[in-house]
Amino acid sequence: MTSLSRLILDPGHPAVRADLADVDSLHKTLMRLVPDHAGPTPRARAGLLFRTEPGPDPVLLVQTANPPDLTALPAHYGTARTLDLTPLLNSLTLGRTVRYRITAAPTVARSAGNPTPHPVTGKRRGKITHLTGDDALAWWQRRATAAGLETVTITSLPRPFPRTRVTRSAPYFTLTQFDGLARITDTTPLTDALKNGIGRAKSYGAGLLSLAPA
Known part of the structure; x- marks a missing residue:
């Protein structure tokens, strides 16, 4: 449950x-x-x-x-x-419009110029790049689509990375809060996203997707 x-x-x-x-x-x-x-x-x-x-x-x-x-x-x-949350999960239906909120850590792995492949998968390791602004918006649109949501409206707000006692030259991740309206296009990946979160930095307060009736 x-x-x-x-x-x-x-x-x-x-x-x-x-x-x-x-x-x-x-x-x-x-x-x-x-x-x-x-x-x-x-x-x-x-x-x-x-x-x-x-x-x-x-x-x-x-x-x-x-x-x-x-x-x-x-x-x-x-x-x-x-x-x-069982009633919410059971109420997910195709075409339904919902309100959403998520604080996420938009990132992309850019492997250009990295000659070292992963020893198991054979894929080239990419450097994790933090995304902000329009790049972060595009990231969220891609991830929302993959999670079974068609975004209707999006507002974004930079959020500070939670404080830590460990001194570092930069935050672990760059966080952005996304709010808006979306239509449900696929309930299976949406249920998975609601249960398991989206993106990186879940141990630092990112990735929790919340839905509410529109």
């Missing part, structure tokens, strides 16, 4: 302040909501996706493949409300 939780955080709580100052710490805190998972990709196995919502108060949307264990959060961390 895929679940979505809305967490209104207490900005005065020391654990909240620590997590908002370090996205790696926030990711570890949110992983406490899901059962332990073995293997190299525990976040993906748990279906954990999250997004910081814009606004004056710290609000997190957290999606998990199963109902989260909210008691695993630090005491008084914040207030939470959890919804079962």
